[in-house]
Amino acid sequence: MDINVLELGRAIKQLQNLNHRRLEIGLREVDSTLAQWDALRAIDANPGVSAHALAEETFQTDQSFGTLATRLIAKELVERQQGMGRALIYSLTPKGQHVLEQGLVVAEQVIDDSFKNLSDSEQAQFLALTRKALLNNT
Incomplete structure (x- = not known):
């Protein structure tokens, strides 16, 4: 069976786009966006890492992550501290932890539906x- 790799790539992108749109809709109910919720997830999963590492973890530039982090601080979802050298580190506030947990329920439902x-x-095979495909491309 011949597989059209462009069709495969497009199908993967369509699924990702569908998930992102559904996540954005669901996360509005918990007063978050996908980018904000993903940043909370990354901060929680990687305590004490630099803003640069968090930007990479969330597929953002350093500047974009810094702007997003400023919004999260303003919403009282995260706190920023000075790390080693010039590094900034982030941690969730109790309010941020609550939004993360609420968003996890939304994310699990969206992905389960997908x-x-x-x-x-x-x-399991898809995962x-x-x-395996990611190993060839990192």
């Missing part, structure tokens, strides 16, 4: 194949 037509074993 893959509901796949069996558990197909989902394994995606990770």
Whole structure:
């Protein structure tokens, strides 16, 4: 069977776009955006890392992450401290932890809906194949 790699790439992009749109809609209910919620997730999962590392983790530039972090501070979702040297480090406030947890419920539902037509074993296979493809490209 011949696979059209452009069609494969487009299908992956369509699924990602669909997930992002659904996440944006669902996260509005918890007063967040996908970018904000993903930053909270990254900060929580990587305590004490630099803003640069968090920018990479969230697929943003350093400048974009800095702007986003400023918004999160203004919303009292994160705190910023001086790290080693010039590095800035972030941590969640209790309010930020609450938004993260609420957003996790939304994210799990959206992703579950996206893959509901796949069996558990197909989902596991999809994950394994995606990770394998990523190994070839990192």
